[in-house]
Amino acid sequence: MRIFDPHIHMTSRTTDDYERMAAAGVRAVVEPAFWLGxxxxxxxxxxxxxxxxxxxxxxxxxxxxxxxxxxIALNPKEANDPRCRPxxxxxxxxxxxxxxxxxxxxxxxxxxxxxxxxxxxxxxxAVAYDLPALVHTPHRDKARGCERTxxxxxxxxxxxxxxxxxxxxxxxxxxxxxxxxxxxxxxYPDTKMTPQRMVELLREYGTDRMLVNSAADWGRSDPxxxxxxxxxxxxxxxxxxxxDKVLWRNPVEFYGQSGRLDLSDLDVTAAVDPQTGNSIxxxxx
Amino acid sequence: xxxxxxRAALRGVPDPDWLDAALRRVTAEPTAITRLFPTAGRRCxxxxxxxxxxxxxxxxxxxxxxxxxxxxxxAYAERLYQHGxxxxxxxxxxxxPLLPIGAAGVPLLHDAIRTNDxxxxxxxxxxxxxxxxxxxxxxxxxxxxxxxxxxxxxxxLDTRADGELAAMLAALAAERHAAGRELPADxxxxxxxxxxxxxxxx
Numbered sequence: 001m002r003i004f005d006p007h008i009h010m011t012s013r014t015t016d017d018y019e020r021m022a023a024a025g026v027r028a029v030v031e032p033a034f035w036l037g038x039x040x041x042x043x044x045x046x047x048x049x050x051x052x053x054x055x056x057x058x059x060x061x062x063x064x065x066x067x068x069x070x071x072i073a074l075n076p077k078e079a080n081d082p083r084c085r086p087x088x089x090x091x092x093x094x095x096x097x098x099x100x101x102x103x104x105x106x107x108x109x110x111x112x113x114x115x116x117x118x119x120x121x122x123x124x125x126a127v128a129y130d131l132p133a134l135v136h137t138p139h140r141d142k143a144r145g146c147e148r149t150x151x152x153x154x155x156x157x158x159x160x161x162x163x164x165x166x167x168x169x170x171x172x173x174x175x176x177x178x179x180x181x182x183x184x185x186x187x188y189p190d191t192k193m194t195p196q197r198m199v200e201l202l203r204e205y206g207t208d209r210m211l212v213n214s215a216a217d218w219g220r221s222d223p224x225x226x227x228x229x230x231x232x233x234x235x236x237x238x239x240x241x242x243x244d245k246v247l248w249r250n251p252v253e254f255y256g257q258s259g260r261l262d263l264s265d266l267d268v269t270a271a272v273d274p275q276t277g278n279s280i281x282x283x284x285x
Numbered sequence: 286x287x288x289x290x291x292r293a294a295l296r297g298v299p300d301p302d303w304l305d306a307a308l309r310r311v312t313a314e315p316t317a318i319t320r321l322f323p324t325a326g327r328r329c330x331x332x333x334x335x336x337x338x339x340x341x342x343x344x345x346x347x348x349x350x351x352x353x354x355x356x357x358x359x360a361y362a363e364r365l366y367q368h369g370x371x372x373x374x375x376x377x378x379x380x381x382p383l384l385p386i387g388a389a390g391v392p393l394l395h396d397a398i399r400t401n402d403x404x405x406x407x408x409x410x411x412x413x414x415x416x417x418x419x420x421x422x423x424x425x426x427x428x429x430x431x432x433x434x435x436x437x438x439x440x441x442l443d444t445r446a447d448g449e450l451a452a453m454l455a456a457l458a459a460e461r462h463a464a465g466r467e468l469p470a471d472x473x474x475x476x477x478x479x480x481x482x483x484x485x486x487x
């Protein structure tokens with residue numbers, strides 16, 4: 001099983017996690033810029049964080065054979081703090097970097113006017129830098145937040161196929177599916193989404209435009225739940241090819257739209273024989 | 286390695302026209318380097334250059350962008366380093382001996398040597414490290430040994446290694462042996478050479 005985790009905060013994880021992820025088949029990750037638990041109080045604090053996402057963290061990942069990419073943005077929660085707003089002016093220089101494959105996480109936390117402004121400004125940056133966008137949906141008032149999110153996305157002029165709306169669940173899945181955006185699901189030990197519930201959603205809505213991530217961070221989370229979801233899919237009767245599509249080819253297709261997803265020299269072999277279309281290998285373990 | 290030989294080695298890159306245009310533009314309009322510099326890896330690739338051993342296409346292209354600037358080399362190098370990802374920083378470090386900046390780039394070496402990114406530590410110990418003071422240079426060489434960077438990355442190793450470095454290597458060897466571990470072979474060889482060459486103290 002080859003796995004591309006399209007949303008995981010490796011900055012908060014240990015080298016033990018990298019080892020276990022590599023052993024489980026994780027070969028590539030995208031780390032979105034987000035909040036760190038402790039609120040930041042200046043733009044300089046963000047630049048050190050962003051520099052780490054395009055410097056030290058890819059180096060750390062590389063020691064375990066994992067390719068590390070990032071998305072860069074001012075997150076919605078800290079967009080509300082005037083001391084952090086100058087970060088918006090620093091983003092352009094990061095959006096030119098090789099390993100930055102989207103603008104994100106943007107979107108809503110508490111749906112304030114400040115968040116409106118930062119969200120719209122950063123969708124415009126995604127268009128200007130020809131990058132996809134990773135959109136976080138709020139944990140409180142999620143359904144209405146999701147509606148409002150899709151309205152702002154539509155208004156921005158960005159192609160829906162270049163946007164993933166993340167942290168979806170049974171209540172928000174259909175709305176986003178009908179919008180033409182990609183659908184992100186964060187599999188958590190017992191909150192946002194579980195492997196079993198994910199399997200049900202894949203049964204009902206199919207595998208197109210579906211992205212499964214662990215969103216593992218500094219809270220209770222598990223970087224191996226991508227793999228667990230793949231195994232749950234197989235047990236439920238999905239084919240190896242279905243699993244490969246959801247856990248590898250979909251994220252490659254979505255982030256590949258950046259033109260910057262360099263997966264060369266990575267230890268993965270095509271999971272499907274181009275001659276027969278049959279699954280021939282599931283790299284890693 | 287000179288800019289001309291890097292230029293020749295880059296002839297076969299995927300998008301040579303992009304590089305030609307970028308170099309001309311930087312000469313005419315220096316501030317354009319800010320956005321061209323991060324883009325170089327995507328346009329020129331990152332493959333090893335057969336005609337320039339030890340160089341990759343992205344490193345070489347970025348070094349040429351810097352050498353094509355009409356002036357202010359030190360200020361541009363510092364800014365591109367501070368705003369760069371790890372690959373850009375490595376390229377800035379490798380450009381330093383080819384820029385007319387004297388010792389102005391030394392603070393960048395210190396920054397790189399402070400990191401734990403072995404690619405940056407190695408790049409900081411190229412020919413430009415002649416400007417590093419002996420104590421800092423010895424610490425950096427020892428850091429290479431400690432973190433597994435091959436000593437082949439260190440310019441002027443044999444001419445610069447001295448008794449003090451030998452003592453530091455011997456102490457590290459003693460620590461390693463006490464723990465049942467070995468020094469890397471290249472470090473053991475260096476220590477042997479230094480021990481053989483140095484006059485024994487009475």
